[in-house]
Structure formats: C-alpha cells, structure tokens
Amino acid sequence: MHRIKIFSLYCSAVVRAGKRLYRRLGVGWPQPCRVVADRQSAVHQTTSLRSVPSQQPATKARGFFLLLLLAGLWAGIGNGRAQTAAPDATIAAPPKAGDAGSLSAASPEYILRQGDVIAVKVYQEDDLASVSRIGKNGAITMPLLGSVKVVSNSLEQASSIIRDLLAKDFLVNPQVTLNVTEFAKRRFTVLGQVMRPSTYDMPADDSVSLLQAIATAGGYTRIGNPRKITVQRTVGTENQLIQLDAEKMALMKSALPFEIQPDDVIVVGEKWL
Numbered sequence: 001m002h003r004i005k006i007f008s009l010y011c012s013a014v015v016r017a018g019k020r021l022y023r024r025l026g027v028g029w030p031q032p033c034r035v036v037a038d039r040q041s042a043v044h045q046t047t048s049l050r051s052v053p054s055q056q057p058a059t060k061a062r063g064f065f066l067l068l069l070l071a072g073l074w075a076g077i078g079n080g081r082a083q084t085a086a087p088d089a090t091i092a093a094p095p096k097a098g099d100a101g102s103l104s105a106a107s108p109e110y111i112l113r114q115g116d117v118i119a120v121k122v123y124q125e126d127d128l129a130s131v132s133r134i135g136k137n138g139a140i141t142m143p144l145l146g147s148v149k150v151v152s153n154s155l156e157q158a159s160s161i162i163r164d165l166l167a168k169d170f171l172v173n174p175q176v177t178l179n180v181t182e183f184a185k186r187r188f189t190v191l192g193q194v195m196r197p198s199t200y201d202m203p204a205d206d207s208v209s210l211l212q213a214i215a216t217a218g219g220y221t222r223i224g225n226p227r228k229i230t231v232q233r234t235v236g237t238e239n240q241l242i243q244l245d246a247e248k249m250a251l252m253k254s255a256l257p258f259e260i261q262p263d264d265v266i267v268v269g270e271k272w273l
Contacts, residue, residue, distance in 0.1 A: 108156040113262065114138060115184025118150065120162065123175035128166075131181060144170055155180070188260050190217035192268035193224030202262060209257035210246060213266055220268060226250070228269030233261060 112118070114134050120142060122128040132140040138151030145165050150158040159178045166174040186202035195218025202208050208216075210229070220226060226247040233240045244258060260266070 109154050110180065111152060111154055112150050112158055112180075113184045113186070114151055116180055117182035118158075119179045119181045121177045121179075122166065122171070123177075125171070125174070133182075134184075186262040188213055188262065189265045190214065190268070191265065193221045193270045194268050195219055195221060202260070208260045210244060210260060210266070211250060211257065213260050214246065214268065221270075223270045225269045225271045230267045230269070231258075231260070232265040232267070234263060 112134060114136060117131065117133045118140050119131045120129065120140070128143050130140070130142050132142075134140055134151055137147070137149070139147040139149040142148055142162065145162070148162060148165065150161065153161065155178050159176045162178070163174055163176040166176070183204040186204075187199050188202060188208065189199045190213055191197045194214060197217060200213070200216050210231070214220070214226075214229075227245045229244045229246050231242040231244060233242060249255065249258065
C-alpha cells in the first residue's frame, strides 16, 4: 500500500512538470482528439501545423513527457509484482527435511562417545574447520593439531581442550565451537523374563532408566522377577555385574533412577515357583 501511494505521488509530480514545460514552450496542454468535420478543415489544420515551427519542440516535449510517464508506470508495475511475488517465494522455499537431522541439539553437557561425528569451527580461521568421527582411540583429527582425544568429555570440556592446544603454539585467544552433527548409535539389550527380549536404540541426547528399559521390552513375563535383575556393564576393559531390585525402585518415588549406559545388558531373572 505504501508503494502505491509513492507511485501516485510520482505520477502527479510528472503531470505537474509536464504542464510547466508546456507553458514555457507556449503550447497548450494536450486535449483529447476531436474528429475533423470536413476535409477542408483537415487540410487547413495540416497546413497550419506545418507553418508553425514552434510545434517541433512541443512534440519533443510531449514525447519526453510520455517517456517519463511510461517509466514511472513500468516501475510501479515492477514494484507491485515484486511485492506480490515475495510471499509466494517464501512459501515455495520451505526448509529441507534433511536439514533438521544434519544438526544436533546436543547440550554442552553431552558426553562424547566413540562414533559421534564432531564439527569443529574456529572463529575467523576457516582453514581450521573440520568434521570428523571419533575413532576407536577416542580422538578426532584436526589441522595443525593432528589427533586430539575428546571421548568421555562433554562438548564444553572438549572445546576447552582444543582451545588450549591452539592457544599454546598457534593462535591468540582462539574461539572454538563444537557441535555433534551425527550421534553414534547407542543401544542396550534386555534379556530374560521380559515379553520382547531384544536390543533397543537409546535416544540420541537423553538417558534411559532401568524401569524405562524394561517397559520398552514389554514388561515382565508371568514368571519374571523384578527383584532379581542383573546389569552387565563394561567399564574400560573391565566387566561389571550389578545386582538390582526393580520392585524396590518402583516403590521409592523420591530415589534417583538407575540410568542405563550404552551397551548395557539387562537380564531379568525368574521367580521360584
């Protein structure tokens, strides 16, 4: 609406300028064409026009005025088209479905694991940007630094490690940003007296409690014993067996839930009949 008002003001200004130009040239403002009554008057008018040399500048002025008016009209149409097409362009270009999956919402406290893909960016140092997967040795590879161990650290801690290494020998006060672009597959296994014993995927950036894991497996069978649960866990190179009482956990609402770690194996025992 604002552009239409501006265009109207422009047309009015052009008309006023044209009238002033016509008055300076001593010619009248162009009137609508009238039908010549007879051939004699037409010949007389033609002769008169040829005999008056001052009409040539008037004709040029009219042509110049018409060009100005057409230019303003074309500009107004162009603005209107652009204004009309802008919402359509916005609607026609929605974000791609794959874009949401390529970026993670990992919090700074997220603990990095083997298999996570990490994107590293250093402010105003595009040559140091890298994307790499955490290998079996728990490290990623970066320009200048080579192999940097980040596994079992939070995103915030890993950023500090890289920042300190860059500041030590290469940069002054580097600003480092880490992001998880792809989470490693995290799984746990539920066996024994449950309805659907199997291996299940864990949420990318969330924890799973023991009771949630058992519920995921369909709950206990008729002879399943919630008081007799064993969790097999690997810590470094050591295997641990943790004995748990899920029935007691369910009754203690105020107690902290027992969190399942990736690659845990949960075994539900059976009741003695």
